[in-house]
Amino acid sequence: xxxxxxxxxxxxxxxxxxxxxxxxxxxxxxxxxxxxxxxxxxxxxxxxxxxxxxxxxxxxxxxxxxxxxxxxxxxxxxxxxxxxxxxxxxxxxxxxxxxxxxxxxxxxxxxxxxx
Amino acid sequence: xxxxxxxxxxxxxxxxxxxxxxxxxxxxxxxxxxxxxxxxxxxxxxxxxxxxxxxxxxxxxxxxxxxxxxxxxxxxxxxxxxxxxxxxxxxxxxxxxxxxxxxxxxxxxxxxxx
Numbered sequence: 001x002x003x004x005x006x007x008x009x010x011x012x013x014x015x016x017x018x019x020x021x022x023x024x025x026x027x028x029x030x031x032x033x034x035x036x037x038x039x040x041x042x043x044x045x046x047x048x049x050x051x052x053x054x055x056x057x058x059x060x061x062x063x064x065x066x067x068x069x070x071x072x073x074x075x076x077x078x079x080x081x082x083x084x085x086x087x088x089x090x091x092x093x094x095x096x097x098x099x100x101x102x103x104x105x106x107x108x109x110x111x112x113x114x115x
Numbered sequence: 116x117x118x119x120x121x122x123x124x125x126x127x128x129x130x131x132x133x134x135x136x137x138x139x140x141x142x143x144x145x146x147x148x149x150x151x152x153x154x155x156x157x158x159x160x161x162x163x164x165x166x167x168x169x170x171x172x173x174x175x176x177x178x179x180x181x182x183x184x185x186x187x188x189x190x191x192x193x194x195x196x197x198x199x200x201x202x203x204x205x206x207x208x209x210x211x212x213x214x215x216x217x218x219x220x221x222x223x224x225x226x227x228x229x
Contacts, residue, residue: 032216034216034217034218036220042222043206043220043221043222043223044158044206044220045220046217046218046219049216049217051216089157089158091157091158093216094160094171100146100163100165100170100210100212100216101163101171102148102150102160102161102162102163102171102174103148103150103158103160103218104160105150105157105158105159106157107156107157108155108156108157
């Protein structure tokens with residue numbers, strides 16, 4: 001099965017600075033790479049995703065980059081704000097190649113924005 | 116429009132009892148997923164439906180767990196002979212299907228087995 005690792009487990013940055021979270025995965029057949037944000041007691045919320053035929057995708061202050069050869073993808077958040085504080089999960093899909101497989105979540109990164 | 120909904124939001128049951136957890140997906144979404152999230156961990160995949168059929172049930176931990184989606188919309192996760200280790204938040208997600216892979220999560224059901 002898919003082995004997913006996320007680093008760092010905790011990240012503390014000053015408000016306004018950038019944050020980068022990296023995710024490595026093992027299954028070369030994975031073709032869908034989302035990032036989820038989860039606030040305490042709330043549901044996971046899809047914030048950005050990328051497919052394997054694209055190297056980078058950006059949406060305002062957040063971006064995702066994918067290196068399929070090295071089997072890792074990263075979340076980039078610029079101009080961080082207090083409301084960005086949450087746990088972030090990477091969750092590549094399974095290896096059937098069909099795209100609609102179940103997701104394998106990393107252990108999460110606790111992002112803390114210091115005012 | 117309405118998002119994914121789950122009922123009940125909380126369920127407390129005694130060890131050995133049977134429980135059912137319900138998921139209402141976003142209208143029109145053909146794919147439905149169940150996950151389980153323990154405290155401090157990421158969600159763990161359990162089972163995935165495409166329409167009425169289970170396309171992948173490889174994440175179900177044992178035969179005490181079963182899920183159905185008889186009409187291709189609402190799904191029920193059933194747990195027999197509950198154990199204290201089953202305590203977790205059970206999350207449901209739905210996806211449009213047809214080449215769209217985004218999964219949208221419901222608020223979850225917090226199951227506590229005493």
